[in-house]
Amino acid sequence: MSKPQVLICGTIVHAHDELKNDLGSIAEILHLDTPSRAEFFQACSSGGKYANITAIYRHNDSVDKVGFFDAELINALPESLKSICHNGAGYDQIDVHAAKARGITVSHTPAAVDDATADTAMFLVLSSLRQYYRAEVNARLGKFKAGLKPAHDPENKTLGIIGMGGIGSALAKRAAAFDMKIIYHNRNPNPNADPSYTYISSQQELLSQSDVVSLNLPLNKDTEKSFGKTQFDQMKTGAILVNTARGGVVDEEALIDALNSGKLSSAGLDVYPAEPKIDERLIKMDQCILLPHMGTETVETQKKMEVQVFGSIKTAIQTGKPSFIVKEHK
Template identity: 75%
Template sequence: MSKPDVLICGTIVHAHKELDTILGSISNVLQLDSPDRETFLKELGPGGKYSKIKAIYRHNDSASKIGLFDGQLISSLPETLSFICHNGAGYDQIDVEAAKQRGIKVSHTPSAVDDATADTAMFLVLSTLRQYYRAEVNARQGKWKSGLSPAHDPEGKVLGIVGMGGIGGALAKRAKAFDMKILYHNRNPSPKADESFTYVGTLEELLERSDVVSLNLPLNSSTQGSFGEAQFERMKTGSILINTARGGVVDQEALVRALEGGKLSSAGLDVYPDEPNIDARLIAMDQCVLLPHMGTETIETQKKMEVQVFGSIKVALETGTPSYLVKEHK
């Protein structure tokens, strides 16, 4: 019996040995070498070198060559294709509904990114509260503490987490170590949440009670631009927004107005709606802390993500369903 073809759409950086040991013996591993999207679509067709693929390993860096996994690309995938296993917790670059209509199961890597992303969020919480960016600029410019005002301790502050999934839970654990009070809002209370964390049934209540609000929710059609004017109005004057989720969940113009008008004292951002571009108005605000999507930029986490995808593909080939299915496919 011939082994199924698995296509690697993206660069494997750290887990080359694991790719061979996990998938090498049970599949024919093909590397994407199409120079552009048009060529790739042709090579997916009858007689093409990707015409019999069973599973795809996908990383966002493949978009620079073949574009997003949108409806057009999904519709061009061969009939043999059953699984798209994505390297990343967020999967907004994949049209999961189009895949579902074709019977293609999509998975992602939620747990592998939890700690690294939560570390990034906690850094942003501390840096925005303490205004460390302004202080670092002073230090580098030889100004010492000139013009700097006392900032705020994290102890006793209320951190409101929107989305108590893996990343939200890991952030809450870190914030608890700084004696922050944790509120969270989900559709339902999390059975894994520490008993010291307080569940609130509405987003509005969380916003009204929190000193710092962290967004930890996926980007999809229902969350696109969902955090906007009405939500900022509910927040305390002088509060802080942290976003390590996706830039698209926030209404960018409403965010800028909230910062310019003083509703927010600061924002800690790792994600933006038009990456890699960052709004020049945000760059000019030295009270904000801006990172270039550093959430999972560690060797350990990136290797963990690669290995997790290989494992999902292996499980999919053996059982018919990959590990870590996206919620839309459960």
């Protein structure tokens, strides 16, 4: 009996042995080699080389060859396909509703990214409070402390976390080690949250209490630009925004206005609406800490993500459904 076919849409960087020896032991591995979207569609059609695939491993770097997994692409996939297993916690590049309509189940990698993304968020919290970017620029220019003003300690500051899932929980643990007070807002209290964290049922109330606000929520039609002028107006004057979620959840014009007016004293950003482009106005603000989407840029985490996706595909082959199914498909 022939093995089920799995298409790798993306570059495997670290887990080559796991791909060959684990997933490869139960599946025939195909690698995306169509250089354009049109040729991909052709390969997925009847008689094409991808016509019998049952699962896809997807990474965002496949966009360069086939584009987003939008409704057009989803509807061009072969009838044999049952699972799209995405390497990443965020899956806004996949039209999960179109996939569901086709009977295709989408999975992602939520747990694998928690620690590395939380480390990045904590760095942004500390750097924004202490204004380490300005200090580093001074050091590199030979100015030492000239012109630098005392910044702020994290101790006893209130960190408001919007979205107390895996990443939010990991960030809370790190911030608590710096003696920050942790408050959070979810649709419902997290039953696994540490008893020392305070659940705030009103986002407006959380914003009014927080010295630093961290965004840890997915990007979808409900959250796109959901954090804008109204929310900035509800924050303390001089507060800080940290975003390691998705750039699209923030109204960037409103963010820039809040920084220019002094409503926000700083922002720590790892994500942007039009990546890889970063708005020049943000680049010129030396009170902002800007990273180029470094949340999961570690060898250990990227390998963990690759292996987790292989596991999801293996589960899909064995049971008909992958592990870590996105919430829209549960």
